[in-house]
Structures are given as C-alpha cells and as structure tokens.
Amino acid sequence: MPPIAVRTSGVRPVTEQRTSAQGTTGGRATVARVYDFLLGGEQNFAADREAARQLLQAVPEAADMALSARLFLRRAVQTLAEDGIKQFLDLGSGIPTQGNVHEIAQAVDPAIRVVYVDIDPVAVVASNQILIGNPTCRAIEGDFTRPDLILDALAGSHLSTVIDLEQPTAVLYCSVLQQVADDQVDDVVAPIRDLLVPGSAMVISHLSATITDSFGQSALDEGRSVYRTQAATEITLRTDEQLTALFGDLALIEPGLVPLNHWRPELSEPDPYATAPTPSPVRGAVGIRY
Numbered sequence: 023m024p025p026i027a028v029r030t031s032g033v034r035p036v037t038e039q040r041t042s043a044q045g046t047t048g049g050r051a052t053v054a055r056v057y058d059f060l061l062g063g064e065q066n067f068a069a070d071r072e073a074a075r076q077l078l079q080a081v082p083e084a085a086d087m088a089l090s091a092r093l094f095l096r097r098a099v100q101t102l103a104e105d106g107i108k109q110f111l112d113l114g115s116g117i118p119t120q121g122n123v124h125e126i127a128q129a130v131d132p133a134i135r136v137v138y139v140d141i142d143p144v145a146v147v148a149s150n151q152i153l154i155g156n157p158t159c160r161a162i163e164g165d166f167t168r169p170d171l172i173l174d175a176l177a178g179s180h181l182s183t184v185i186d187l188e189q190p191t192a193v194l195y196c197s198v199l200q201q202v203a204d205d206q207v208d209d210v211v212a213p214i215r216d217l218l219v220p221g222s223a224m225v226i227s228h229l230s231a232t233i234t235d236s237f238g239q240s241a242l243d244e245g246r247s248v249y250r251t252q253a254a255t256e257i258t259l260r261t262d263e264q265l266t267a268l269f270g271d272l273a274l275i276e277p278g279l280v281p282l283n284h285w286r287p288e289l290s291e292p293d294p295y296a297t298a299p300t301p302s303p304v305r306g307a308v309g310i311r312y
C-alpha cells in the first residue's frame with residue numbers, strides 16, 4: 023500500500039475553496055477538520071488547527087491514533103475487497119487522505135462501488151473532488167445518526183445504482199461511533215446492520231474504555247474537554263463487551279476485536295503503535311453476516 027502522505031492529490035486546500043462550512047459551524051472546529059489536521063491534511067481552518075493544537079498538548083498520541091486508525095481502515099477494506107465484496111458504505115467518511123476506501127478497494131477490483139457519507143460539508147466537497155471521473159462512487163452530505171434518512175438516500179435515484187442493499191455490502195463505522203451517546207448507539211447502528219444480507223460486513227474502530235492505560239485519566243479528560251468546547255462533540259468510550267454487542271449477530275473474523283495495531287498488521291505499512299510500549303487505545307473489528 024502507498025504510505026499516507028500529507029497532501030491529497032486532486033484536492034485543493036480548503037482556504038482556496040468556497041464552502042459553506044464556516045457559515046454552518048459558525049467558525050467552530052469540526053471533528054472532520056481536526057482529524058484532517060492530525061493526519062497532515064490541508065482541509066482545515068484556524069479554529070480546527072487551534073483545537074488540534076490543544077488536543078495534542080493534552081494527548082500527544084492523538085496524531086498516532088489517527089494514523090493508526092486510517093491504516094486499520096485500509097487493511098479492513100483491502101481484506102473485504104479481496105473477499106469479494108463489491109460495494110462499500112462509509113459512514114462518517116471524513117476528509118479524504120491518501121488511501122481512501124475507493125482507492126484501496128478499486129486497486130483490488132476497479133468495479134467496486136463506494137458511497138461516502140459525512141455531515142461536514144468540507145469533507146463532502148473534498149470527497150467529490152477526488153471522485154471526479156470515478157462514476158461508480160459518490161459522496162453525500164448526511165447524518166449517520168439518522169439511518170432512516172441514509173436508507174432513503176440509498177434508495178433514491180442518485181445512489182440506487184451505486185449501492186443495492188440486496189447485495190453483500192460492507193458498512194464502515196470507522197472512528198465515528200465514539201461521537202454517539204450510549205442511549206442512541208443501538209438505534210444508530212441496528213437499522214442498517216440488521217438489513218445486511220449474507221456475505222455483508224461491518225467494520226468498527228472505536229476508542230476503547232481501556233484508553234487510560236495508555237495516557238491516564240487527566241489527559242483523557244483534557245482531550246474530551248477540547249472536543250466538547252472546541253467542536254461541540256462529546257466523546258464516549260466503550261468497553262470490549264459494548265463494542266462486540268454493536269455487531270449483533272455478525273461473526274467477527276480473525277483476530278476479533280483487538281487494538282488496531284494487532285488487526286492483520288502485515289497488510290499495511292507499520293502502525294505507529296508497532297513499537298510503542300502500550301497497544302493502540304483504539305479497538306477495531308470486522309464482522310461478517312454468514
């Protein structure tokens with residue numbers, strides 16, 4: 023796989039674009055753009071960079087965690103594409119970086135189709151830029167906490183030729199469900215998960231409740247406070263039991279739910295946690311409906 027690089031070819035820096043993002047967020051940081059900054063991207067504003075700076079001060083591992091999460095996503099997509107899945111639904115897809123879902127999947131099979139969904143207009147604009155000339159992929163603005171609306175959109179004429187949920191589909195929730203409260207998360211995941219036909223898959227990566235083993239409670243509290251105050255986002259940690267439950271009756275493929283750097287590490291460049299004293303505080307797994 024190519025390394026994750028600082029600049030995504032084909033995407034102009036956000037300062038050169040006219041987007042509605044500043045208007046819709048009132049100039050606040052957003053999770054998508056902070057994450058883009060952590061990955062070395064250019065689709066971010068001053069508020070995002072300031073939030074990222076505060077985050078890195080509280081949790082210096084934050085950039086490694088983001089890179090590790092992207093590498094896991096790429097390994098999971100490659101695995102599922104090689105297993106023959108032809109359509110991917112990436113919910114909370116983020117701002118494109120190197121090695122996006124369609125690039126990894128289409129390197130296996132150029133006919134693979136991808137729908138990207140994100141709530142952040144900057145992510146959607148940037149995704150559509152890199153999808154120009156790629157007729158089997160689309161990016162739309164949408165809220166994955168409203169699976170009813172996601173399903174309506176998939177059934178609409180714009181997307182119905184891209185994803186047909188009657189066919190095996192891979193649904194990705196990568197580094198997104200930690201932004202959903204405990205009393206909502208089942209209602210967010212179950213409606214789409216339970217529609218998946220045999221041969222389908224679901225991928226989850228998620229901050230683990232064991233995170234304080236890596237960097238302590240006060241760093242965690244500060245990091246969460248940055249997201250709360252700068253990006254109006256609450257971060258919820260989950261135990262292995264809670265994360266496994268999100269897969270419902272899907273069967274986890276080897277090696278199960280593990281720190282991201284333990285999930286088939288041989289399939290990508292080395293994870294930043296490969297040589298760290300503690301494993302990644304982010305867990306990931308891939309579930310299949312048989």
Ligand SMILES: C[S@@+](CC[C@H](N)C(=O)[O-])C[C@H]1O[C@@H](n2cnc3c(N)ncnc32)[C@H](O)[C@@H]1O
Pocket residue numbers: 052053054055057091092095113114115116117139140141142145164165166167195196197198201
């Ligand atoms: C930490 S980033 C992860 C991006 C990507 N999935 C990855 O693994 O690299 C979280 C993404 O979820 C998006 N997001 C947050 N809440 C959302 C929602 N309710 N609906 C759609 N996207 C959402 C954010 O805009 C952001 O792009």
